[in-house]
Every structure is written in structure tokens, then in C-alpha cells.
Amino acid sequence: MADPSKGGRKKPLKLKTGSFDRNAAMARMGMLAGAQYAGHTLGNLFRNKADREARNRDFYVRQAQFLADELGQLKGSVMKVGQMLSVYGQYFMPPEAIEVLRSLQDDSPPVAWSDLEPVVVERLGRRRLDELEIDPEPLAAASLGQVHRAWRRSDGRELCVKVQYPRLADAIDSDIRTLTQIVRLARLVPKGMELNAIMEEVREMIYREVDYDRELRMTREFAERLAEDDRFVVPEVFPEYSTETVLVTSYESAHHVQSEAVKQLDQARRNALGEQALELFLREFFVWGMVQTDPHFGNYKIRLNSEGPDQLVLLDFGATREFAPRFLGSYYAVVTGAFHEDAEQLIDGAIGINLLRRDSPQHVFDAFARVGMLVIEPFGRHPPDALVTADGAYRWGESDLPFRVSRAISDAAISRWFRIPPREIVFLHRRMGGVFVLLAVLDAEIKGRPMLAHYLEREDVQHEREHRQSP
Incomplete structure (x- = not known):
């Protein structure tokens, strides 16, 4: 938002x-x-x-x-x-x-509270709504709804009330x-x-995002999966105040990713936050097969701590997608092929997810393989010397990788052989691109290859991959 x-x-x-x-x-x-x-x-x-x-x-x-x-x-x-x-x-x-x-x-004006309050009364009931004190000035606004800060009168608990715009569905x-x-x-x-x-x-996708019952379940799911990892914060949900078009969660104070407080962090703390963000994405995809696909910076805040690790506060799970086993198996092949510089495996995986046509000429396969190897540059064996620190970490803030990938596709003249990617790829790459941008904003310096290798070689991931690729 x-x-x-x-x-x-x-x-x-x-x-x-x-x-x-x-x-x-x-x-x-x-x-x-x-x-x-x-x-x-x-x-x-x-x-x-x-x-x-x-x-x-x-x-x-x-x-x-x-x-x-x-x-x-x-x-x-x-x-x-x-x-x-x-x-x-x-x-x-x-x-x-x-x-x-x-x-x-991220340029969405809010809707006046006077337009929304009658709708909230209708959805929650006046008696239940009177248990809350709601700030009429929204914390955040988006295309489908907006969020207001609130306080529970009985104990002062700070809450967030997300309201879907009336008659939207x-x-x-x-x-x-x-x-x-x-x-x-x-x-x-x-x-x-x-x-x-x-x-x-x-x-x-829109019907999924306006289903607040589903978003409540996904928020709980992420909270349970990350409960033992103190590097992440997921808001608590309050079903007693929530309906299919109103979602109430705990208010979690944190800094915006681009805030001055985050910019002033030393390199080690920024690196740690970058590693957290990258590891979360790898875990979501490789282990869970379930990815929050909206990378908007409003959905990822940073809580700075004087004791213990700084934390990523994760918000808004309406865009969470669960990926089909067949897609996951083929995409693993793409990533593994690029990681090990195995062009044949990379191309087979791309055909499996309908990104490339099997009847493409060889020069198209070759060009696609080169692009795939370029995309994985931060995790490759030999990133450009100018983008690597003395101890081998990739310098995300100095990289123009998205521009070079786009230019490589254009120069290779292979666009007409691509199909418009299926939605799984579109939304997965949307999130992956968001992670890369976040690492660049943090100016993180990370050794990405061992992180990715860990997930490619994990026994549970290997077992799941074999299961997904079996007929």
C-alpha cells in the first residue's frame, strides 16, 4: 500500500x-x-x-x-x-x-473516512466498532482499500484496520x-x-486480493511458519473484528525501507537485513512453494533493535500465491541449470514452464542460456570484479543488472520466440525483482552463491523436487 x-x-x-x-x-x-x-x-x-x-x-x-x-x-x-x-x-x-x-x-490518494465509516459500521456493527477508536487519517492507501490506525478501548492495544472500498467486489x-x-x-x-x-x-488475482478471509489465513500461515525466527515479525490477526472486507491486525511500528534511519545503518547491519530478505524469498519458493508476490516497499518495514537482530516486519499477504508442483519442478531446473552453468538443463526447464518454445532454433536457445546465466550473476561463480568486494560479496548497490539483462534480451533478438510468460512466472519474477531492488536500496554486500546453494542442495528440497518432477 x-x-x-x-x-x-x-x-x-x-x-x-x-x-x-x-x-x-x-x-x-x-x-x-x-x-x-x-x-x-x-x-x-x-x-x-x-x-x-x-x-x-x-x-x-x-x-x-x-x-x-x-x-x-x-x-x-x-x-x-x-x-x-x-x-x-x-x-x-x-x-x-x-x-x-x-x-x-505507490501514488494512490486516500478515500475520505466519511465515505468509509458507514461501510465499516455496516460490516462490523456499531457495537463492535465502538470497541475501537479509529484514526480517520489513513496510514496507507492503495487501489483496493486503505489502512487506518486504531486503538482497542479496553486495553489500549494498537491495531491496524484495513478496509476494502465499498461495492468493489x-x-x-x-x-x-x-x-x-x-x-x-x-x-x-x-x-x-x-x-x-x-x-x-x-x-x-484481484478476486484473490479482495478475499480478506483468505488474507487472514495467509497472515496466520506466515506467522506460524516464522514463529521461531526472531528476524521476522508478522502481525497478529484479530478475527473478532474482521470480516470478508475488513481485516484487523496488530499495529507493528517500524521504519520505511528508504528512511534516513535505515540509510544510516552500518554496512554489517544493512548486509544482515539484505540476507534476511533474500533468505526469506528463497525459503518461500524452494521450501514452502508459497510466495508473497507483492514487493511494494510498504509491505516490508524494518524494526531497528539495540539488542538482538534488526527485524523485517512483513505486511499484507493478499497477494500470496501457492505454486503448482509441476511449475516448481521445471523452475528448479531453470535455476539449477543457470547455477551450474548447464545450458541444457536451463533450456529444458524453460520449455517446461512455457517460457520457450520447443521448436525454437538453436541460436534462440543459446541466446536464452546466456541471458539465464546473466540473471544469476549475483549467485554465479565469477561475477564482474567491479561488483565484488575483497572477500567475495556481491555489491548490490553498484549493480545495473536489470538494465544489462533487458539489453541482453534486446540484443539477442529472441523476444519474438518468447511466449508471454504464464502468471506463475510473472508474479514470481515480480517478487524476485522486488528483492533485488531492496538489496540495492540497502546497498547490501552479500555472498549469494552459498545461500542459493544451501537451498538447491537441502535434502528436503531435493526430495520435494524429485516428487514434483515425477509423473
Whole structure:
């Protein structure tokens, strides 16, 4: 969720939840998007090829900005679709357009408490709600709901009340159908792209995130799995105050990842935090097969301790995904192949998860293998000397690895042989990329190879992998 402490508080938004308001706003979006495309196409008739390519790129950016501005006012599932387009769009949209849509991830104005309070009363009941004192100023706001700080009157216990925006779930199907047409009119996806399939996956993801009963269960699951590890904090849930659209947890004080207090930590403490974040991701994927896939910095806070280890405070488990055994087995092959520089194993795994086509020419396989070896650079045998400390740790803050990977894919000209990855990969890589960014922000120096080797060679992981790969 967006953190109001970053960049100042935003003016509360008057929520458009009525069907008339939303339909009128989306109809306006469709008309404007279509008109803009028509004008752009007409103008291109009088331009040479080089000018057309430059103007097309600029057009994508302007259309993405238009969409981001409009969706940011509507909230709800339409805004969430815009966020997810920034995740999927990296496989087929210009980078500049992706950056615009990514602004929807953390630039979300809150909804006025006066609009939400009647809904909370309806969901919890006045008697139960009166047991709490709720701050009308939200702690955080996002596309599907927002969080308010509260206190239990009986004992002063500090709580967080997460409230889903009213009538949101009822509008998901209609919103996605309408927005699919708007995205087509805006020409934000290439011809031939299976937009309906992408939108269906986004639809399932949104339904998962608005299921607060499931989020409560996932929060408990992570709390139980991490109960014996004092490096992590998972909030306590309060079922007596929670419903399918209101979730109440304990308030956990902590610093934002980009706060000055975190920046001032010495190298050893920042390294320890980086190792915690990386190990948690490896444990989620390799051991549990269950990953919290939303890497937004608002979901990962840092509690600094004078005694004992600094802790990662983990928030918001609505985007938790459980991965199918077949996918996990093939993805293990990709990672193991890259780790051991075994191109054949890496390629077999990529075919197994539908990332590569089996009928691809050899040069495509070779190019993909090179990209795979590059991705695993922080865990490889021989990272670039400039990115390694004297004792062999990878310097995440100095690395431009994401840029080099993107350039390698473009230079290899293998994009057309890729399929749009299945959702498992999209969301897994979303989280993995978030971990890499977190390590860079912490300016961590970590020996990643032995950490990854530990999980690749663990007996329980080996046994589970063999089980998953068996017919």
C-alpha cells in the first residue's frame, strides 16, 4: 500500500463507487483514448519511418499517462488492472510506458473516512466498532482499500484496520470487461496479443486480493511458519473484528525501507537485513512453494533493535500465491541449470514452464542460456570484479543488472520466440525483482552463491523436487 509518509499526504479522494459514476467515467476514457489514437494515426500519414517510430513511442507514453491519471481517480479494480499492466507490459510495451503505469503502484490518494465509516459500521456493527477508536487519517492507501490506525478501548492495544472500498467486489467483472476495450482503443497492446487471457489472469488475482478471509489465513500461515525466527515479525490477526472486507491486525511500528534511519545503518547491519530478505524469498519458493508476490516497499518495514537482530516486519499477504508442483519442478531446473552453468538443463526447464518454445532454433536457445546465466550473476561463480568486494560479496548497490539483462534480451533478438510468460512466472519474477531492488536500496554486500546453494542442495528440497518432477 502507498505510504503517506513518502512525499507528503495526498488530498482525500471522493470515491466513485456508484455504477453510473464509474460507467460514465470509463465511457469518457474510452472515447478520449479512441480519439487520441485516431489523431495519432492521421498525423503519421505525413511522417517518414524514423519520425513515425519516435512518435509511436511518444504516443504509447502519453496513452499510458492518460490511463494512469484516469485510473488513479477511479480506484478499485480498474486501477489495479493498470498496476498489473505495468507487470505484464514489460514483455510487450515500451519501457517509458511501463514506468508511467508503475506510478500507480505507490501514488494512490486516500478515500475520505466519511465515505468509509458507514461501510465499516455496516460490516462490523456499531457495537463492535465502538470497541475501537479509529484514526480517520489513513496510514496507507492503495487501489483496493486503505489502512487506518486504531486503538482497542479496553486495553489500549494498537491495531491496524484495513478496509476494502465499498461495492468493489461487485464491480470487478464489469470493470475488467470495460477496461479491456479501453486498453484496446488506446492501442497499448500490439495486434495479435491475447489481451483477454491476460485480463482473465488479472481478474483472478484481484478476486484473490479482495478475499480478506483468505488474507487472514495467509497472515496466520506466515506467522506460524516464522514463529521461531526472531528476524521476522508478522502481525497478529484479530478475527473478532474482521470480516470478508475488513481485516484487523496488530499495529507493528517500524521504519520505511528508504528512511534516513535505515540509510544510516552500518554496512554489517544493512548486509544482515539484505540476507534476511533474500533468505526469506528463497525459503518461500524452494521450501514452502508459497510466495508473497507483492514487493511494494510498504509491505516490508524494518524494526531497528539495540539488542538482538534488526527485524523485517512483513505486511499484507493478499497477494500470496501457492505454486503448482509441476511449475516448481521445471523452475528448479531453470535455476539449477543457470547455477551450474548447464545450458541444457536451463533450456529444458524453460520449455517446461512455457517460457520457450520447443521448436525454437538453436541460436534462440543459446541466446536464452546466456541471458539465464546473466540473471544469476549475483549467485554465479565469477561475477564482474567491479561488483565484488575483497572477500567475495556481491555489491548490490553498484549493480545495473536489470538494465544489462533487458539489453541482453534486446540484443539477442529472441523476444519474438518468447511466449508471454504464464502468471506463475510473472508474479514470481515480480517478487524476485522486488528483492533485488531492496538489496540495492540497502546497498547490501552479500555472498549469494552459498545461500542459493544451501537451498538447491537441502535434502528436503531435493526430495520435494524429485516428487514434483515425477509423473
